[in-house]
Amino acid sequence: MNNLERAYSTSNVETVEDTKFNIKSFEKSFYSKTSMYAFFATIFLVFTMWIGTGQFAKIDLMLAGYMIASFVFVIGLIVRVAAWLVRPATKQLVKTSIQNLKSGNRSKRNVKSIVITLIENIFLQKFIFKRGIYRGIQHWLIAWGCIGSFAFTFGLVFGWVHFRLIDATTYQIMVFNIPMISMHANGFFAAIMYNILNITALMVLVGVIMALVRRLHNNDLKVTERAEFDVLPLYILLAVTVTGLFLTVSYKFLGGFIHPELALIHQITVVLFLIYFPFGKLFHLPIRPLAIGVPMNYQEEHMVDTRSCKKCGTKYSSDDQISDVKAILHEQQFDLQLEDGSYLADYCPSCRRRIRAMSQLNLGSVKGNPYGPVQTNNGIHIPGFGRKRSDEFYNKEEK
Amino acid sequence: MNKIMYLEFERCIGCRSCQAACRECGGHDAKERNYVEYVDFFESRQTYPMLCMQCKDPACARVCPANAIQITEDGVVLSAMEEKCIGCRNCTFGCPFGIPKFDFEENKMYKCDMCYDRTQHDIAPMCASVCPSDAIRFIDFDEMQALRRRRTQMNLIEGKKPTEQDKWQYVPEFFGVYSD
Incomplete structure (x- = not known):
């Protein structure tokens, strides 16, 4: 094949590849997969803004600072979630969850586990109440205050929701520029809509004060807490809620006293909060939905194990989970296979502890049947036993 | 942290003080995080303490x-x-x-x-601070090396191994059993 032919054939191959759209080749035009996802998310958000604000006609430029911070927030979340999904353990759980969601014969179990997790784990947060009523109330108030504020703020900032005056006494809520609910301008529902951020802010304020009191008074916590990780988010939340509530106080009761300055200060605190969110403790919010995967993949019934230990036969896990754990360990080059071909994950935790102790005491069943009785006489002298020691030992200079 | 944890399983007398000490710790909610278990209950009453590696x-x-x-x-x-x-x-x-x-x-x-709030200041962890038989020790690296050398030396000097015929030779002196 001469050069001309080779050049011809390669260009031919390229044209064949170009004809079908390939996500892999599309990825190559970005710096990384993460930047591609961030790009798509930004485009999608701008598109929803375009629809919601009626081709940017009703865009609220008072919220421009919030808007830019929200874009940074979304991109930060995507960067962090992508970095987190790269980990083999996370990837495996997500992969198994998607497989199980697709398979038809598990649909009943899937729906049941999703509903139970959403209600008990995410909405009611029962497990935190078990750690203490005080902690439960505090966390629930902060969590749902924040999520409520997020929902309403993003709705307004990206223009997904806005209000329209139909006649002198009727307001209408427009969601994505589609008229949804009409309400009396002075009615009860309208009052809730106007004050929803005040309500969520009060929830967060109470929760944050409870949390700060706990952090300041509990000596056990003080030993292990890290100020920049555990306490900083609380102060940021406090700053956001206090400045936000003071805005309301200013225009309701003080006749707009230093309102423009307050609005600016509040905007600065919110921007700080949004930029901090993906990189600090509060990042546990977006990864929490992964908890759905636990009952869906591993534990059909809470606290009921189905797989029995290879050695002692006690129930300690489920087959799906052990095969997943083995796959994750294998992917990361952990060689936890024993001589007889079984893996350490096949044994229950107490048998694993015993295996370690026995091998360190040279008591492992090295000879003969590995499941037979243990050979205690292994030919190794355990020190500290009483045959007369040689004089050489006693005459040695003590250190 | 300049010191290390040194475990000697055969020194464990199974008193479970280490577990009690672990439960005492403030953040532990009265639940111990270490283990004391029988090596093989049908063979002997030998126990071993188990901590995280x-x-x-x-x-x-x-x-x-x-x-x-x-x-x-x-x-x-x-x-x-x-x-x-x-x-x-x-x-x-x-x-x-x-x-x-x-x-x-x-x-x-x-x-x-490993009670990292204590050990980062070279204070012994709760379990090591209460162990009465020194099965769990929190010691300097040099001390650990000396202990390990001594174990090896004893195995070398008195390297004879107990068999079914002379196993009583290897019973501790303070048990009151003498071979001669």
């Missing part, structure tokens, strides 16, 4: 889907961060030594963290 590359952290298990600057592998842990128990099955414990009620994993 604080692996350099911990399998528990590697199998955690939420990235909840963190390592301190001293190399101590911590319990799962409470806010991240999703309660899947992968860590208890990934750990080659069966160390992490799981609390179903509170939906979180907890494990021995």
Whole structure:
């Protein structure tokens, strides 16, 4: 094949590849997969803004600072979630969850586990109440205050929701520029809509004060807490809620006293909060939905194990989970296979502890049947036993 | 941290003081994080204390889907961060030594963290500070090396191995059994 032919054939191959759209080749035009996802998310958000604000006609430029911070927030979340999904353990759980969601014969179990997790784990947060009523109330108030504020703020900032005056006494809520609910301008529902951020802010304020009191008074916590990780988010939340509530106080009761300055200060605190969110403790919010995967993949019934230990036969896990754990360990080059071909994950935790102790005491069943009785006489002298020691030992200079 | 944990299983007398001391710790909610178990109950009453090995590359952290298990600057592998842990128990099955414990009620994993708040200031962990038979010790590296050398020396000097015929030769003197 001469050069001309080779050049011809390669260009031919390229044209064949170009004809079908390939996500892999599309990825190559970005710096990384993460930047591609961030790009798509930004485009999608701008598109929803375009629809919601009626081709940017009703865009609220008072919220421009919030808007830019929200874009940074979304991109930060995507960067962090992508970095987190790269980990083999996370990837495996997500992969198994998607497989199980697709398979038809598990649909009943899937729906049941999703509903139970959403209600008990995410909405009611029962497990935190078990750690203490005080902690439960505090966390629930902060969590749902924040999520409520997020929902309403993003709705307004990206223009997904806005209000329209139909006649002198009727307001209408427009969601994505589609008229949804009409309400009396002075009615009860309208009052809730106007004050929803005040309500969520009060929830967060109470929760944050409870949390700060706990952090300041509990000596056990003080030993292990890290100020920049555990306490900083609380102060940021406090700053956001206090400045936000003071805005309301200013225009309701003080006749707009230093309102423009307050609005600016509040905007600065919110921007700080949004930029901090993906990189600090509060990042546990977006990864929490992964908890759905636990009952869906591993534990059909809470606290009921189905797989029995290879050695002692006690129930300690489920087959799906052990095969997943083995796959994750294998992917990361952990060689936890024993001589007889079984893996350490096949044994229950107490048998694993015993295996370690026995091998360190040279008591492992090295000879003969590995499941037979243990050979205690292994030919190794355990020190500290009483045959007369040689004089050489006693005459040695003590250190 | 300049000191190291040194365990000698055959010194364990099974008094479980280490577990009681562990329960006393403030953040532990009166649940111990270490183990005292029989090596083989049908053979002897020998027990052993079991703590976390604080692996350099911990399998528990590697199998955690939420990235909840963190390592301190001293190399101590911590319990799962409470806010991240999703309660899947992968860590208890990934750990080659069966160390992490799981609390179903509170939906979180907890494990021995070598009392890192104490040991980072070279204070002995709770279990080592109470062990009456020195089965768990928190000692200098040099001291540990000396102890290990001594064990090897004793095996070399008196390297004869007990057999079925002369096993009584190897019973401790203070048991009151003499061969001659």
